[in-house]
Amino acid sequence: MSETSTVVRTGEQEWQALKTPGVSIKVLRADKATGESTTLLRFDAGATFPAHIHPAGEEIFVIAGDFKVGPEHLRSGDYLYTPPAGKHAASTDNGCLVLVTLRKPVEILVDD
Numbered sequence: 001m002s003e004t005s006t007v008v009r010t011g012e013q014e015w016q017a018l019k020t021p022g023v024s025i026k027v028l029r030a031d032k033a034t035g036e037s038t039t040l041l042r043f044d045a046g047a048t049f050p051a052h053i054h055p056a057g058e059e060i061f062v063i064a065g066d067f068k069v070g071p072e073h074l075r076s077g078d079y080l081y082t083p084p085a086g087k088h089a090a091s092t093d094n095g096c097l098v099l100v101t102l103r104k105p106v107e108i109l110v111d112d
Contacts, residue, residue, distance in 0.1 A: 015042060022047030035104040040097065043067070048091040056103035058082040065096030 008028045015024040022044035029038040035056075043049075043065070060069060060080045067074045070088030074080060082088065087109065 010040060020047070020049050023049055036102065037105070038099070038101045041100055043090075043092040043096050043098075045092065045095040047095075049089060051087060051089040051109040052106040053085065053087045053109060054082050054102065054104075054106055055084060057084045057086065058106075059101040061099040063097040063099060065092060066094050067092050067096045067098055 006029065010026055010028070013026050015026060017024050024042045026040040026042075027037065028040065029036070031037070040063075058081070060067070060074070060082075062074045062076055062078045064076050066076075067078075068091045069080055069082070070086075070090075072080055
């Protein structure tokens, strides 16, 4: 069976708030069987996403703004690949818009 092309008109989609204050999402693609996804994430100025692990890695492209991911401070146009089992938190000083591609969902790390 072959896949079909999918067009997502993000301008016609509403932002969905995540449980994390100041962070919202637009899902571009989600495969429930594999856990793969491609999303747009929008962080308000000062927003922080908690520490998490990427079981199968992550790709990030910063479309606009500044984005701190672990020790990296990314800016508009920057790309970051996190390998499988990579752990980090994420935040922004001034707000940002990022494209995120995952092969499996993130797992939030809980302090003991």
